[in-house]
Amino acid sequence: MITLASDFPSPYPAAMRGVICSRSDARIEDIAHDFPRQNVRAAAFWLREVLPYFPPATHCVVVDPGVGTDRAAVVVEAGDHYVVAPDNGVAIPVARELADEEFSVWDIEYEDDETASNTFHGRDVFAPAAAAVHDAGGADAVDRCVQTDGWVDLTLPEPEVVASAARGEVLVVDGFGNAITNVPGSVVEGRETVRVGGESVPVRDAYAARDPGDRLVTVGSHGNVEFAVNQGRGDDAFDLGVGDDVLLEW
Amino acid sequence: MITLASDFPSPYPAAMRGVICSRSDARIEDIAHDFPRQNVRAAAFWLREVLPYFPPATHCVVVDPGVGTDRAAVVVEAGDHYVVAPDNGVAIPVARELADEEFSVWDIEYEDDETASNTFHGRDVFAPAAAAVHDAGGADAVDRCVQTDGWVDLTLPEPEVVASAARGEVLVVDGFGNAITNVPGSVVEGRETVRVGGESVPVRDAYAARDPGDRLVTVGSHGNVEFAVNQGRGDDAFDLGVGDDVLLEW
Amino acid sequence: MITLASDFPSPYPAAMRGVICSRSDARIEDIAHDFPRQNVRAAAFWLREVLPYFPPATHCVVVDPGVGTDRAAVVVEAGDHYVVAPDNGVAIPVARELADEEFSVWDIEYEDDETASNTFHGRDVFAPAAAAVHDAGGADAVDRCVQTDGWVDLTLPEPEVVASAARGEVLVVDGFGNAITNVPGSVVEGRETVRVGGESVPVRDAYAARDPGDRLVTVGSHGNVEFAVNQGRGDDAFDLGVGDDVLLEW
Known part of the structure; x- marks a missing residue:
């Protein structure tokens, strides 16, 4: 199963869905496409609250104010779940929740992909990566994925x-x-x-x-x-x- | 097949979807999640108009102004369809339509469930019940479901x-x-x-x-x-x- | 696979989904249901941009200002894709994209169907036709579909x-x-x-x-x-x- 979450207005999520369906037979389930726009912390909160209710899955998450800049794209492996997301911290609070702190992070090397647009990495980077991770059964089996320690952290504020x-x-x-x-x-x-x-x-x-x-x-x-x-x-x-x-x- | 209908803003329906996916392989199809909020009669009208177009299914319906009070949760068996819903009448007009008046009602006994929140029975009561009814092939095969005559009726107004x-x-x-x-x-x-x-x-x-x-x-x-x-x-x-x-x- | 696209507010797409599920086991994926209302040209643009990302599928498209008039309903066969739509040009730009100009058009003869409403052909004409085309594996195998040259063209404006x-x-x-x-x-x-x-x-x-x-x-x-x-x-x-x-x- 691949889940989709973004702050993308319609019909952009459908293009991601098409890319996934063209590459994988995975069942697709929507989380939400109306996360507060470009608000990484709010999205991180919702993901932490919702994704743990799902069975093991590959979660494709795109809340990405830095699209087109040199921010990395990552796969976070947390327990039996994978979260494919921009490297802006959005996937980290849910990874801590899913994996009790024991998660790993993989860089998705997409920079040499001439076909990727600068404005729609959901369609051109994250959806293909999610399909690849899902079908390979893990980031380690995907050529473009390289384990890294250099990821962006995010913790939600403490009261x-x-x-x-x-x-x-x-x-x-x-x-x-x-x-x-x-x-x-x-x-x-x-x-x-x-x-x-x-x-x-x-x-x-x-x-x-x-x-x-x-x-x-x-x-x-x-x-x-x-x-x-x-x-x-x-x-x-x-x-x-x-x-x-x-x-x-x- | 399990269908989902509610007056829940995103991403709450996704939590219900996750709960169902964690417990059942049922295909999930959305009816709507923007029914007029907490308007039981409007939801009852739309369900009556839409659900009969579906093949036999378990329909999980949550329009529930009384969440957290002692209103019951029910499964309405109408022909080959099951409607899992709060006991506020929302499921009754469509049950009459589907079953030509010959429907039965089952109480879902959830009150002893310490893990159920007071504010989100869609996730904690109705989604698990829908998965159980779907997978058991009927309310009678689910331990927590007890047949009852004491349900809330609702008829849409006559012209x-x-x-x-x-x-x-x-x-x-x-x-x-x-x-x-x-x-x-x-x-x-x-x-x-x-x-x-x-x-x-x-x-x-x-x-x-x-x-x-x-x-x-x-x-x-x-x-x-x-x-x-x-x-x-x-x-x-x-x-x-x-x-x-x-x-x-x- | 059957995809659904329309300018229909909720819960009307669910009635179409129910009709399809009652007639076919096809997987259903949503494109969008909030295309600019009754704007055939805008919908034609979005379809051209999104549908090519999908694998071969039957696409059920309803942006239909002429519902209830004598405008025809068509199936456009473009490569391995079929687009079921009103004959107002909405399917043509994507057909050109998918098929490199080599597409064919079939009339859906629905006028003698006494059960079709005048206001909701999405449910009563297009969804049944999409299920039939999908399950038959093509328009030529569906009785009501007759090949035609008399379809409405649409080209998006050139700069x-x-x-x-x-x-x-x-x-x-x-x-x-x-x-x-x-x-x-x-x-x-x-x-x-x-x-x-x-x-x-x-x-x-x-x-x-x-x-x-x-x-x-x-x-x-x-x-x-x-x-x-x-x-x-x-x-x-x-x-x-x-x-x-x-x-x-x-």
């Missing part, structure tokens, strides 16, 4: 938790408008309320435990604190966007 | 048709802007025009039978009356939204 | 290139906001800048060769000149939309 407060950051806002932070859900467990911006906000187990339109703090499906509104948008109600600092007090 | 008028409701607005009602197309058959809001509107067989931008009443692919504009939006032109009353006179 | 300038047209704007023209990339090769609307604009190989927010002219993955902004929208920055004329001078 600061003290006796009466937690300070963190909004990692992503999902399509429901939930502002998902890096603050672990454990800090709100057992609390009726927390203070956010000087105001008391109920902590609830489910969106529907509040009336439609009412704000809450909850522990999302990622295990992290989320700012939410039942049947509404938490990002608007709490005035929060990707990368904003958050402070919870109790 | 009122008299000699010179029909009164109904907009069930959904599609992405073209067509306002699709519950009024049967037969009431406009053979008519050149109908009166809507005191104004005469042409009845036509095809959008293109009117000039671009002009309004029409037509019988849509669901067999119901639609308010439309050729190459434009009927909902705007007729000022109609989901749930609005409509009155056609002749 | 005018002289010694010191090129005049062309924006064929499409992609979801990144890149305004993609019909001007061949060769006219800007080796140049540092070109003049657009009297202003000098850098020519660069990659978006990231400019600072975020800065304008550039580049050769896109289609080999054509694009007006772009690094991490921004070229259509806004250059005030260009589909169909607009462009003039590059040097």
